Amino acid sequence: MDSALTSRDALQAQNKQIARRRQILILLSILLLFVFGVSLLIGRYPQPGLLSFERLHADEMAQRLVLNLRLPRLITALLLGITLAAAGSVFQMMFGNPLVEPGFLGVSQGAAFGAALVIIFLNSAAWLVQGSAALFAFVGLGLSYTLARKVRYGGWVLRLVLAGIAVSALFSAGLGMLKYIADPLRQLPEITFWLLGGLAGLSWSQLLSILPVVIPGLLCCFAMRWRLNLLSLGDETAFSLGAAPNRERALLLAAAVLPTAAVISVAGMVGWVGLIVPHIARRLFGADTRYALPASMLLGGLFVVVCDDLARTLLAGEIPLGILTSLFGAIAFLFLMMYRGIKVRR
Amino acid sequence: MSNRILAFNHLSFAYSTKQSVLSDLSLDFFKGTTIAILGPNGAGKTTLLHLALGWLQPTSGHIALEEQPMKSYPRRELGKRIGLVPQSEHIPFEYTVLEYVLLGRSPHLMPLEMPGELDYTIALRSLDQTGLNGFQNRSMLALSGGERQLVLIARSLAQEPDILLLDEPTTHLDLANTRRVLAVIKELQRRGKTVIFTTHSPNAAASVAEYTILMRNGHVLSAGSTVEVIIPELLSATYGVEVEVAQVNGRPWVMVD
Numbered sequence: 001m002d003s004a005l006t007s008r009d010a011l012q013a014q015n016k017q018i019a020r021r022r023q024i025l026i027l028l029s030i031l032l033l034f035v036f037g038v039s040l041l042i043g044r045y046p047q048p049g050l051l052s053f054e055r056l057h058a059d060e061m062a063q064r065l066v067l068n069l070r071l072p073r074l075i076t077a078l079l080l081g082i083t084l085a086a087a088g089s090v091f092q093m094m095f096g097n098p099l100v101e102p103g104f105l106g107v108s109q110g111a112a113f114g115a116a117l118v119i120i121f122l123n124s125a126a127w128l129v130q131g132s133a134a135l136f137a138f139v140g141l142g143l144s145y146t147l148a149r150k151v152r153y154g155g156w157v158l159r160l161v162l163a164g165i166a167v168s169a170l171f172s173a174g175l176g177m178l179k180y181i182a183d184p185l186r187q188l189p190e191i192t193f194w195l196l197g198g199l200a201g202l203s204w205s206q207l208l209s210i211l212p213v214v215i216p217g218l219l220c221c222f223a224m225r226w227r228l229n230l231l232s233l234g235d236e237t238a239f240s241l242g243a244a245p246n247r248e249r250a251l252l253l254a255a256a257v258l259p260t261a262a263v264i265s266v267a268g269m270v271g272w273v274g275l276i277v278p279h280i281a282r283r284l285f286g287a288d289t290r291y292a293l294p295a296s297m298l299l300g301g302l303f304v305v306v307c308d309d310l311a312r313t314l315l316a317g318e319i320p321l322g323i324l325t326s327l328f329g330a331i332a333f334l335f336l337m338m339y340r341g342i343k344v345r346r
Numbered sequence: 347m348s349n350r351i352l353a354f355n356h357l358s359f360a361y362s363t364k365q366s367v368l369s370d371l372s373l374d375f376f377k378g379t380t381i382a383i384l385g386p387n388g389a390g391k392t393t394l395l396h397l398a399l400g401w402l403q404p405t406s407g408h409i410a411l412e413e414q415p416m417k418s419y420p421r422r423e424l425g426k427r428i429g430l431v432p433q434s435e436h437i438p439f440e441y442t443v444l445e446y447v448l449l450g451r452s453p454h455l456m457p458l459e460m461p462g463e464l465d466y467t468i469a470l471r472s473l474d475q476t477g478l479n480g481f482q483n484r485s486m487l488a489l490s491g492g493e494r495q496l497v498l499i500a501r502s503l504a505q506e507p508d509i510l511l512l513d514e515p516t517t518h519l520d521l522a523n524t525r526r527v528l529a530v531i532k533e534l535q536r537r538g539k540t541v542i543f544t545t546h547s548p549n550a551a552a553s554v555a556e557y558t559i560l561m562r563n564g565h566v567l568s569a570g571s572t573v574e575v576i577i578p579e580l581l582s583a584t585y586g587v588e589v590e591v592a593q594v595n596g597r598p599w600v601m602v603d
Contacts, residue, residue, distance in 0.1 A: 007467065007470045007471060007474060007479075010470050010479070010482055011463070011466055011467060011470060014444065014466055014470075014482070015463075015466075093439075096436060096438035096439075097438065098438065098439065223458050224457075224458065226452075226455075226458075226459075226460050226461075227457070229441075229445070229449055230449060230452055232438050232439060233435060233436075233437075233438075233449070234435070234436060236396075236401055236430075236432065237430070237432060237435060239399070239400075239401050239421075240399055240401065240425065240428070240429065240430035240432075241425055241449060241450065241452040241453060241505065242421055242422040242424065242425020242426065242452050242453030243421065243425075243452065244421045282439065282440070286440070286441075286442065286445070287439035287440050287441045287442075287445065288441065288442075288445045290460060
C-alpha cells in the first residue's frame with residue numbers, strides 16, 4: 001500500500017515535471033517569434049535602428065525591403081539555426097559523444113569543398129551546388145567515421161574527434177587548392193563567402209530551393225527524437241531494446257546531414273552552433289532528447305537570428321555571420337567548460 | 347505444448363575464420379527456470395548470451411525461440427521477449443535514473459511513439475522492485491557501480507521480457523550489492539521469468555541457479571541441475587585448479603585450495 005502511494009506520488013511529480021518542461025518550450029517558442037518579429041524591423045533603413053510601424057505602413061520602399069530582403073533572410077537564418085542545432089544534437093546523441101557537431105566530423109568542410117568544386121568546374125546552378133555539397137558532406141562524415149573505427153589510439157570520443165579534425169583538414173587543404181586556381185574576380189569571392197558564412201542578399205528563390213530538403217529532414221529528426229536516446233546507448237543496448245540501430249542511424253544521419261548541406265549551400269560555413277546550442281539545451285532540459293532536441297532547435301534558431309541581427313547592424317558594412325557565431329559560440333563553450341557544464345568521458 | 351522457450355541446435359560461432367568461439371553447441375532452455383552459464387574468462391559465455399539475444403548470428407546451426415526460428419521475429423517483437431542486462435554500459439549523457447529505466451519501454455512503443463503514463467507507471471514500479479525507489483531524479487553519472495547495475499536490471503524489468511539475459515551481473519559488485527542483485531534474480535524466478543546469466547563465480551551460480559552450464563574454450567563441459575554440475579571434478583576440469591565443494595544450507599559452496 002505504501003509502495004503504491006509512493007509510486008502515485010512519484011508519477012504525479014513526473015507529470016508536473018513534464019508539464020513544466022512543455023511550458024518552458026512554449027515560452028521559448030513565443031520568445032523566438034517575438035525576436036523574429038522585432039528582427040524584421042531591425043536594420044539600417046531609413047536609419048540604423050528599429051523601423052517604426054508608421055513608417056512601415058506609409059513607406060512602400062520599407063515594405064518591399066522587409067518583404068523581399070529581410071523576410072527571406074530571417075526565415076533562412078531561423079532554418080539555419082534550427083538545422084545546425086538539430087544536426088548537432090543528432091550527431092552528439094548518435095555517436096554518444098558530446099564533442100561532435102557537423103563541423104567537427106568533416107561534414108561542413110566537405111560540403112564547402114563540394115560546393116567550391118562545382119563553382120569552379122561546372123557552373124553555379126543552385127541545385128548542382130547543393131547536390132555536390134550534400135554528396136561531399138556524406139563523404140566527409142563517412143571518412144571521419146571509418147577513420148575513427150580504424151584508429152588504434154584512445155577511446156571512441158577521442159578517436160572520432162581526431163578523425164574529424166584530420167578529415168576536415170584534408171577538405172580544407174582541397175578547398176585551399178580550389179581557391180588557388182579559382183578565377184580571382186568571378187569565382188574566388190564566391191568561395192570566400194563559404195568560409196566566412198553569411199546571409200547577405202539572400203533571395204526567396206534561394207530559400208525555396210532548400211525547403212524541400214530542410215523541412216522533411218527536420219521533421220524526421222523531430223519525430224524520431226525519442227529513438228535518439230536509445231541510439232546514444234550504443235548499438236548492442238539499442239538492439240536489445242527493440243531498435244534496428246543500423247537502419248535508424250542511417251535514416252537519422254540522412255535526416256541531419258542533407259538539411260545541413262542544404263543550409264550550408266546557401267549560407268556558407270556557420271560554425272559552433274551545432275556544438276554549443278545542444279549543450280545549453282541539455283543544461284536547461286536534461287539529457288532526454290524528447291525535450292532537449294526541440295529546445296536545441298528553438299535555441300539554435302534564436303541564436304542565429306540574433307547573431308544575424310548583429311551581423312547586419314553592428315557596423316556600417318556587414319559582418320560575416322560565421323565570425324559572430326564562432327565568437328559567441330567559443331566564448332559560451334569556454335564558459336561551460338570552466339563551470340563544468342560539459343562532462344566528457346574519454 | 348512444449349515448455350521449451352529457447353533452443354540452440356548445433357550452434358557454432360566465429361568472429362573470424364581463424365578461430366571459432368563456440369563450436370557445435372546444442373542446448374535447451376525451459377520456461378520459468380534460472381540458468382547460470384559458468385566458466386572462466388574467454389570461455390564464450392558472453393558470445394552465447396549475444397547469440398541468445400539475436401545480436402550475433404551463428405555461423406552455423408540455428409536458434410529457436412518458442413519453437414520458431416529466431417530470425418523470423420521482427421526486431422520489436424524480439425525486444426518484447428528478450429531483455430539484456432549488459433556487464434557495463436557507457437552512459438554518454440547525464441540521464442536521470444527514470445529517463446534511463448523508461449528506455450526499457452521502447453519495444454512496447456510504436457517507432458515514433460513517446461512513452462505515456464502507463465510506461466511511467468511500469469518504469470517506477472521497476473525501480474521499486476529493484477529497491478531504487480526515490481532514485482528516479484538522480485543522475486546516472488552520480489551512481490555507484492552497484493546502483494548502476496541495479497538501474498540496468500530495472501530497465502530490463504520495465505521491458506517486461508519473457509527471457510532476461512544478464513551478463514556477469516555481480517562481477518564488479520561488493521557483497522551488499524551482490525546480495526541485492528541475487529535477490530532480484532530470485533524474485534524474477536518466483537514470478538516465473540526465464541533468467542539466463544553468465545558468471546565466473548561458482549558460488550553466485552550455486553546460490554540462485556536451478557540449472558548450470560559449465561563452459562570452457564567454447565565447449566559445454568557439462569549441463570544439468572546446479573547440484574549435479576557444481577562438483578569438484580567438473581569444476582577442476584573447467585578452471586584447471588583444485589576445487590573443494592562444501593554444503594551450506596543445502597547448497598554447494600565452492601572453495602579453492
